[in-house]
Amino acid sequence: MISHRDKVAVVGVGFSRVARSSGMTVTGLAIESCINALRDAGLKAEDVNGLGGASPPNAMDVAEGVGIPQMSWYCNFAYGPAAVTGLIEGVSAVASGMCDTALVYRSIVRPRPSKLPPVAQAAMASSAAMWPEAPFRAPYGANNILSWASMWMRRFMHETGVTQEQLGNISVTLRKHASMNERAVMRDLITIDDYLASRFIAEPLRLLDCDFPVDGAGAVVLVPAERARDFPHPPVLVAAANFGVGPRPNWEQWDDMRNQASKYAAERLWAMSGLSPGDVDVAGLYDGFTYLTALWIADLGLCKLDELGDFIGGDSIGLGGKLPLNTSGGQLSEGRIHGIGLINEVVLQLRGQCGQRQVQGAEVGVASNGGGPLAGAVIFRRG
Amino acid sequence: MAVMADRIKPFPVIDDDNRDFWEGARRHELIIKRCGDCGFYIHYPKPFCPKCWSENVQPTRVSGRGHVFTFNIVRQQIAPGIPPPYVVALVALEEQEDVRVVANIVECAPETVSIGMPVEVTFQQEDEELTIPQFRPAARAGGAS
Numbered sequence: 255m256i257s258h259r260d261k262v263a264v265v266g267v268g269f270s271r272v273a274r275s276s277g278m279t280v281t282g283l284a285i286e287s288c289i290n291a292l293r294d295a296g297l298k299a300e301d302v303n304g305l306g307g308a309s310p311p312n313a314m315d316v317a318e319g320v321g322i323p324q325m326s327w328y329c330n331f332a333y334g335p336a337a338v339t340g341l342i343e344g345v346s347a348v349a350s351g352m353c354d355t356a357l358v359y360r361s362i363v364r365p366r367p368s369k370l371p372p373v374a375q376a377a378m379a380s381s382a383a384m385w386p387e388a389p390f391r392a393p394y395g396a397n398n399i400l401s402w403a404s405m406w407m408r409r410f411m412h413e414t415g416v417t418q419e420q421l422g423n424i425s426v427t428l429r430k431h432a433s434m435n436e437r438a439v440m441r442d443l444i445t446i447d448d449y450l451a452s453r454f455i456a457e458p459l460r461l462l463d464c465d466f467p468v469d470g471a472g473a474v475v476l477v478p479a480e481r482a483r484d485f486p487h488p489p490v491l492v493a494a495a496n497f498g499v500g501p502r503p504n505w506e507q508w509d510d511m512r513n514q515a516s517k518y519a520a521e522r523l524w525a526m527s528g529l530s531p532g533d534v535d536v537a538g539l540y541d542g543f544t545y546l547t548a549l550w551i552a553d554l555g556l557c558k559l560d561e562l563g564d565f566i567g568g569d570s571i572g573l574g575g576k577l578p579l580n581t582s583g584g585q586l587s588e589g590r591i592h593g594i595g596l597i598n599e600v601v602l603q604l605r606g607q608c609g610q611r612q613v614q615g616a617e618v619g620v621a622s623n624g625g626g627p628l629a630g631a632v633i634f635r636r637g
Numbered sequence: 638m639a640v641m642a643d644r645i646k647p648f649p650v651i652d653d654d655n656r657d658f659w660e661g662a663r664r665h666e667l668i669i670k671r672c673g674d675c676g677f678y679i680h681y682p683k684p685f686c687p688k689c690w691s692e693n694v695q696p697t698r699v700s701g702r703g704h705v706f707t708f709n710i711v712r713q714q715i716a717p718g719i720p721p722p723y724v725v726a727l728v729a730l731e732e733q734e735d736v737r738v739v740a741n742i743v744e745c746a747p748e749t750v751s752i753g754m755p756v757e758v759t760f761q762q763e764d765e766e767l768t769i770p771q772f773r774p775a776a777r778a779g780g781a782s
Contacts, residue, residue, distance in 0.1 A: 368717075372645040375717040379647040387681045389649035390658075393769045394741050395719035397647055401709060405727055409707035412752050456725075457710035506727050506737050507680070511707070 258349040259526055263482035263489040263637055266295025266475030267598040270361070272437060272589050276469035281311040284361035285319035287471035287594075291357060292320070295475040296486045302475075304328065304353030307340040307360055308592070316359065327353035335497065335515075335624025336360065336540065336593035341474060342630050345495045348476045360594040361471035387504055399542075400464075402505035404456035406626055407545045409511040411458065414559065418458065420567035421544040422449035424579070425462045425586055427572050428541065432583025434611040439589040440466050463544045465585035472594030474601070482637055489637035490604045493618075494526035496630070503627040514546070515629035516553035516622065524555070527633040531555040535616040536603045537577055538596030541584040546625030551577070554620065554631070578613045593623035597632070604636045646718030648767060654682045657696035662768045665760045669736060671697035678733040701758030702775065703730040706737055710747045724750050728772050744773035 268290025270276070270283040278286070284307065292298065299321040305313050306329030313328045327347040331339050337360035344358040368375050380392040391397040410416065426446055432438035444462070452462040482489035498519025502509055524530060531554060539550040548566050551557050556577055557565040565571070571579040582588045582599035589595070600619035602608050622631035651659055661668030670679045672686035673693035685692055708726035715721075724747045727737040742750050743759065755775035762768045 372717060373643065376644050376646055376648065379717050380650055386652075386654060386683075389651070389655050390681060390739050392647035392649055392716075393763065393767070394725055394739055395647070395711060395716035395721075395723060396725040396739055398715040400713075400715050401711060401725050404709035405707045405725065408709060409752070412707070454710070454712040456715065457712055459709070502735070504681070506739060507735065509735060 255526070257526060258345060258495070259493055259528060260491045261349045261479050262345045262476050262492045263479045264474055264492065264601050264634070265477050265482055265485040265487065265489055266291045266297065267601050268292070268294050268473050269437065269595075269598065270471040272439060272468055272470030272591060274364070274439065274468055276363070278469060280361045280363050281315050281319065283363070283469060283471035284311045284316045284359050284473070287359055287361065287473040288316060288320045288357050291473035291475050294487065297355065297475065299323065302355050302357050304344065304347050304356035306330070306343050306347070306356065306358050308332075308334070308337070311361055320357075325353065327356065335628040335630040337472065337591075337597060338593055338621065338623035338630035338632060341597060341632060342495045342497060344474070344476045345492050345632075348478060354477065356476040357473055358476065359471055359473040360592050362590070362592045363469045364467035364590070387506065400456045400459065403543050403546075403626065404459035406505065406508070406511050406514075407463075407543065408458050410545055410549065413512050414562065416545075416548060416563040417567070418450065419446060420563045421463065421548060422446050423567045424541065424544040424547055424571065425449050428580050428584045428586045431573065431581050431611055432587030434609070435582050435588060438583040438587050439468050440583070440587040459543065465542050465590040466587065468589035468591065470589055470591040472591055472598050474594075474597065479637070488605050490601050490634050491637045493529060493633040493635045494523045495632040496522050496526070498629040498631070499627070505626045508627055512559060513553050514549045514625055515627050516550045516624070516631065519622070519629040519631050520554050523631055523633060529618055529633060529635070533618045534577065534620050536581060536600060536613045536619040537579050538582070538584070538600040538619065538621040539579065540593055540596065540623045540625055541580055541586050542590070542625055544586070547579070547584075549625065550622050554622070573611060573613065581608060581611045581613065596623070597621045600634055604634055644764070647716055648763070654684065658682065659767070661696065661698070662760060662770050665768070666698045667701045667758045667770050668696045669699050669730070669732075670694050678730070678736045680736045680738065699730055699732050703728045703738070703756060703772070705742065705750060705752055705754045705756060707752060708742065708750050722747050726750065726756075726772065728756055738770070740770055740772045742773065743771045
């Protein structure tokens with residue numbers, strides 16, 4: 255197997271402003287996060303020759319806004335496991351020599367209530383542009399991730415015995431982490447009773463199982479590892495990065511809902527990295543919904559499936575626990591910037607820059623995005 | 638009576654892969670694509686069999702019997718024109734368990750739906766041009782509980 259292990263380093267991370275209402279466009283937020291990541295790396299726009307992320311925004315508009323004079327690589331992806339998609343593509347671009355310095359980003363604005371007339375709203379909600387399965391969902395009020403994710407959640411709980419209270423502890427624990435993070439949008443502590451009292455959105459999915467929609471963006475600067483010492487901050491190496499896709503890869507036809515696509519990401523990830531689950535000091539695992547995080551933990555081998563409920567229901571996932579999880583507060587509390595916040599937080603942990611929520615001596619971290627049929631993950635280690 | 642241009646709730650956008658399913662529903666038949674060579678039911682429909690790559694893929698009428706593989710109860714409005722509460726389920730068909738059809742479970746209270754519950758197809762007319770398959774608790778005894 256051709257290896258990309260430790261060939262690419264993260265030398266800069268940045269955020270845009272992150273707020274419930276930022277007053278910025280998706281393009282503007284992307285530009286802001288890219289400028290901040292370049293400042294963090296001590297680079298100028300002309301030092302960059304690769305740029306990528308999810309579209310919208312269009313990478314060309316971001317390049318123009320940041321002032322990048324020329325590029326040899328870019329990426330505008332339409333569908334993938336959130337921010338890690340751009341990161342994985344960027345790692346492959348740098349490792350293969352398609353560009354020398356890549357900037358990857360994820361930018362998102364939260365959905366606003368539609369002002370379209372009802373017939374236009376119905377047409378929008380029926381759109382099959384991206385998914386051939388949309389027509390089979392639309393007339394049932396089911397063309398929405400809240401519907402298909404909650405069905406997977408019920409089957410997962412039914413088969414594994416993981417309880418609402420155990421999943422709720424993820425939400426409670428991450429809020430505690432967010433209380434120590436000045437970037438986080440939701441910082442007031444919650445209890446398991448608050449979780450259980452939160453309303454059902456699509457039963458069994460509660461409001462406090464869901465991440466918190468915000469406007470925001472984040473970006474990462476990638477360079478070949480041999481140049482990684484020439485930057486202001488300690489380098490963080492990419493020990494492994496890949497996607498995972500399994501059989502019947504869509505939300506309804508997936509064969510075994512005791513796992514998700516992360517199961518298919520794990521094997522190559524660990525083999526490439528030369529590390530094992532026991533080496534992980536800090537984790538940033540996708541928490542669009544609490545149960546997705548639980549599935550990631552088991553699928554990556556960070557705990558056995560038959561011990562998963564007790565693991566997530568106790569202290570193991572807190573600071574000082576066996577697996578400090580989403581120390582920024584995650585999307586559940588820091589705000590949903592579609593996975594990039596989790597990635598940047600793991601990098602900052604390995605740089606030792608997380609203040610009162612710092613995991614002391616953190617050397618190895620794993621960051622993941624996606625859920626259900628989508629998965630991508632990165633193992634980072636201190637350079 | 639309403640036609641497509643007036644619809645205020647989401648509707649299926651018909652294409653070359655899914656047309657047989659929706660035309661079947663107008664005839665009150667549940668139609669799933671099936672490989673004419675190896676017998677595999679292909680859902681969501683595609684023009685080739687993923688098991689044997691045959692292009693001999695035929696719209697095939699199925700029994701409409703199955704069981705609830707999983708479900709939710711939508712409690713907050715997530716689709717325009719469709720007020721909650723309602724149940725969305727994945728119905729595993731009797732003919733092939735890993736064919737799961739998305740539908741609402743109708744003609745029963747949401748709280749009575751359970752995983753494994755036997756269900757059968759019924760057809761709900763939306764307007765002059767559109768009829769959609771739905772599922773209700775199976776009338777007969779037994780089933781895949």
